[in-house]
Amino acid sequence: MTSLIGIFITSFIVALSGALMPGPLLTTTVGESSRYGPRAGPLLIAGHAILEFSLVVALFLGLAPLLTNKNVTAGISLAGSAILLWLAFGMFRTLRSLSMDTAGPSKQGGGRLIMSGILVSLSNPYWSIWWATIGLAYILQSRQWGFTGVAVFFTGHILADLAWYSLVSFSVGKGRRFFTDTIYRGLVGFCAFFLAVFAVWFFWGGIKKMFF
Secondary structure (H helix, E strand, O other): OOOHHHHHHHHHHHHHHHHOOOOHHHHHHHHHHHHHHHHHHHHHHHHHHHHHHHHHHHHHOOOHHHHOOHHHHHHHHHHHHHHHHHHHHHHHHOHHHOOOOOOOOOOOOHHHHHHHHHHHHHHOHHHHHHHHHHHHHHHHHHHHHHHHHHHHHHHHHHHHHHHHHHHHHHHHHHHHHHOOHHHHHHHHHHHHHHHHHHHHHHHHHHHHHHHO
């Protein structure tokens, strides 16, 4: 990272490698794209970006040690588990009434999708750990170019997320025309199931940090 271009490229690649890994945000993107079409991905990432921008500012103010504290990460895991269970329950609850004829792509739900992007990202304890370690290291390296360096790093990072999740959302959203109601409900149910699995995983991780 000896130049601003280097910061941008490496930031993009590192962020893309993380975005490609399955997780709650990817699962939510697939489920919501089947309801709201290709716009779901960019709106979820808008919420994700708002949260990450806030965290970058907080890291400047010395939040990094707090995010690596065992009790704090345990609390994030338990709270994240509750959020994911709530999202999964909401998806399960609507399964019987879902229909491709009435599902959209809806022009409504923009604010809901942005908020979901914030909540799902916040629910993942590994997200905060990543920012307290790798993300903070990138920020410190970028700071030698001042505000511009940090802005370039953040831009590369968010564009990687936006590119991947928009592609996923577009693929799922445009594929709606080939879905029957049964396939559609199965897809949403599958995503809800995996959100519940992530919730259990995060819950157990929080318990282990607190008592073991």
